[in-house]
Amino acid sequence: MIEPAPIQLDPAFDSVWDELQYRGSVHVSTDPEALKELLDGDPITFYCGFDPTAPSLHLGNLTQLIIMRRLQLAGHRPIALVGGSTGLIGDPKPTSERQLNERETVAEWVTYLGEQMLRFLSDEGSNAVRLVNNLDWTAPLSTVDFLREIGKHFRVGTMLKKDAVAARMDSDEGISYAEFSYQVLQGMDFLELYRAHGCVLQTGGSDQWGNLTSGTDLIRKAEGVHAHAIGAPLITDADGKKFGKSEGNAVWLDPNLTTPYAMYQFWLNQDDAIVVQLLKAFTFLPSARIEELARATAEAPFRREAQRELAIQATSFIHGVAATQRAIDASHALFGSGDLAALDEPTLAAALASLDKQATSTPDAPVLQLLQETGLVESLSDGRRAIAQGGVSVNNERIDDPAATLEGRLLHGRFAVLRRGKKTLAGVDTAA
DSSP, rough: OOOOOOSSSTTTOHHHHHHHHHTTOOEEOOOHHHHHHHSSSSEEEEEEEEEESSOOOOOOHHHHHHHHHHHHHHOOOOEEEEEEGGGGGGOOSSSSSOOOOOOOHHHHHHHHHHHHHHHHSSSOOOTTTTEEEEEHHHTTTTHHHHHHHHGGGHHHHHHTHHHHHHHHSSSOOOOOHHHHHHHHHHHHHHHHHHHOOOOEEEEEEEGHHHHHHHHHHHHHHOOOOOOOEEEEEEOOOTSSSEEEEEEOOOSSSSSSEEEEEEEEEEETTHHHHHHHHHHHHHHOOHHHHHHHHHHHHHHGGGGHHHHHHHHHHHHHHHHHHHHHHHHHHHHHHHSOOOOOOGGGGHHHHHHHHHHEEEEEOOOTBBHHHHHHHHTTSHHHHHHHHHHHTTEEEEEEEEEOOOOOTTTTTTTTTTTTEEETTTEEEEEEEEOO
16 A cells, blocks of 8 residues: 655755745745744734635645645644635636626535535644635625725725736726626635734735735735735646646546546656656655655656656545555556456546547447457457457457457446557447
């Protein structure tokens, strides 16, 4: 059984601020010296907000949850905010207006996201995570009170300079008053959490910097207090494209949307150019181990040692050790020497779904026909030659008879893995 690194701070760093810097978790911030002093001192209360714009969090959100966990490990008190009100509006995208979701849908997603966040943040001890919903203080507030108490502190000129707002103002579509007001709502969240819980720090993505500073500015104007914000860099792939729902390449934290097997394979397939930074951002491996893996990548990249370590550590943190071990076993069974029959049905289904070549069929379909349908062979005669040469197997059992069918060979009564040679595979599902 795999043994992931313990979830703890790196003993090589005397300061959690220094560790955040090493991990590449700080792209922009308010006063760095003051922040370091704040985080190295007595426990503070901090927060990060997550809008329910989908039924699950994704990897972009996970970067923030891991930052929160590191701060929590340093003794600080996290508040995880689900945007029951801001999720009804949506923060401005640089390109176009967001489609508003139904209130019932948003409320359902609020529950899902709250449950997910509690998987990654400790709910024990004196600094246990506190889960809040900004709809609780936004819904009772009248429009007049909102404008008098909050809106009076905001200057339209400053609001127009925010990156996302400025981009939309220059577009043909423009921006609605609803999305334009999003930064006011988020600023009010920070003020509310400061007043109710003494919260003095907000974390978020660097693309949210305008919204983050709307809160620090509001607290300064309304309370005369200097609060802080940290903007983490956006996590991107080797081509510079960020991982996220808006980019169409989201990797979800819900195992029903992105299976543990798919998650494991996602990390395993990362490019050498970014794997070390992903190890820093998404694992709790100590810096000494990460530097070892960096050297291994430079000296023997073909071994992909860093990618395997990343896949084990990140998938275990997201889905647990048992699910990760099942994903590893499935990978070995497909591409190595593992036992396909030992895989449970969900894991096997996820593994087959990841294959480039797939087919649906009946339980008594001829193997020769499926070889051609899946593209493992170009023709039936090509398939017969492959079988005669001993190069075809079904569920890791060699096929000798060109008239063989799937009957009696299916796993879980429905699945078959066709193999030609050692590494050319196709999945067949007879119940699809």
